[in-house]
Ligand SMILES: NC(=O)c1ccc[n+]([C@@H]2O[C@H](COP(=O)([O-])OP(=O)(O)OC[C@H]3O[C@@H](n4cnc5c(N)ncnc54)[C@H](O)[C@@H]3O)[C@@H](O)[C@H]2O)c1
């Protein structure tokens with residue numbers, strides 16, 4: 001590990017070794033706007049080295065038993081857990097999220113990802129069908145695919161990267177991971193644990209840098225047959241184009257414009273705090289965040305009053321403050337993009353009920369140049385407005401009224417995305433009916449973000465292609481073969 005001007009310089013992790021890079025990028029602390037470390041600006045050369053290392057490691061790793069691989073994953077989980085506090089501090093500083101969220105969600109989930117796939121890899125079975133009358137038996141076998149490219153975004157850095165690394169290596173693949181260049185720190189820290197966990201050199205390689213340089217070199221490499229990508233829809237389009245000539249296996253987890261549908265018989269005491277959280281947790285930078293709230297007309301005024309009151313109680317503070325509910329957004333460019341939506345809403349005649357431009361943000365002098373904004377509620381906004389159609393990915397949510405069940409389903413479905421929805425009602429029949437008709441890969445009813453890792457996770461329409469989870473990830477990270485035996 002080198003230091004330039006007293007700042008940490010991260011290194012690529014290739015073939016079990018930390019390797020310096022010929023050029024570096026600045027990485028910013030979102031809470032101050034200051035550069036706080038340097039990240040390798042890798043390109044084709046580093047991708048070639050990683051492919052070579054991953055290729056060399058594949059025969060040994062893929063021929064180990066699932067039990068042996070499972071033990072390695074368990075050890076890595078234990079080591080991550082032992083470093084939980086250090087990793088949480090680093091994630092919070094690097095990403096801008098609150099230390100509380102990093103401690104209670106991001107890092108525990110990274111640990112759980114390794115534990116979960118260490119266990120689930122032990123329990124898969126294959127299919128078999130008999131054609132006894134003709135004298136044949138058919139069965140399937142699965143084998144790891146090879147070198148997997150794993151590309152992840154900046155919002156839940158270690159959480160989402162490990163959600164890919166764990167199933168990929170559990171199934172016997174070797175991997176080249178590329179975290180977002182904006183949040184590389186915890187991935188690099190995890191590399192320091194690989195050797196102790198017993199991960200053989202070359203099984204996990206991490207190459208840091210930007211999408212256009214290192215990401216494109218990786219996804220277009222002919223020896224990388226599968227790509228698991230989480231990020232934005234425009235990047236997914238580019239990856240699809242680049243990988244198409246090679247017929248690569250693709251898993252795409254993309255954005256959302258997630259509705260919350262609140263019926264007049266909803267329990268508002270539960271619905272309001274959960275909907276504030278689903279709108280603003282992690283600064284609204286979660287693909288599952290609520291950004292369109294449809295409220296039945298008879299309770300609209302009451303809901304709006306209580307929702308705005310609860311939003312104003314949501315504390316924006318420096319990420320290291322354990323009492324803060326929200327920290328800083330990821331970058332200056334992203335903050336400006338989020339603010340531009342609020343400006344557009346104003347120009348269209350919408351009302352901003354609280355937050356940006358309405359209330360005052362109080363920050364210590366050192367954090368005045370950080371990328372903070374208040375949670376913002378917009379109303380009197382048309383369904384056709386860009387604020388109701390496009391993914392903002394920040395602490396901004398729109399609240400609009402509706403009359404009937406049929407109407408709200410049609411309006412909720414009227415966007416290009418289909419990732420997650422919440423439905424709030426005390427009527428179990430209605431909850432089932434509405435959930436079934438929503439074009440959404442995930443529907444949480446009377447709750448939000450309760451995760452069961454066994455079941456499929458992913459989006460419909462432009463929110464993605466494929467699903468992740470115990471069975472789905474196993475199927476993605478393996479190739480199936482059908483064998484017929486004459487007897
Ligand atoms: N569905 C999900 O599970 C999920 C989870 C988290 C985030 N997201 C989505 O991610 C987006 C926010 O993340 P982001 O801004 O980091 O997304 P992004 O698409 O800009 O970047 C994601 C990753 O792709 C890389 N990348 C960028 N251009 C590339 C290229 N041309 N070739 C290869 N790789 C490239 C980036 O460096 C980064 O590592 C939002 O749309 C959000 O909804 C989806």
Ligand SMILES: N/C(=C\C=C\C=O)C(=O)O
Pocket residue numbers: 155156160163285286287288451457
């Ligand atoms: N992939 C998952 C969450 C994605 C969140 C997006 O920001 C998960 O919980 O498995």
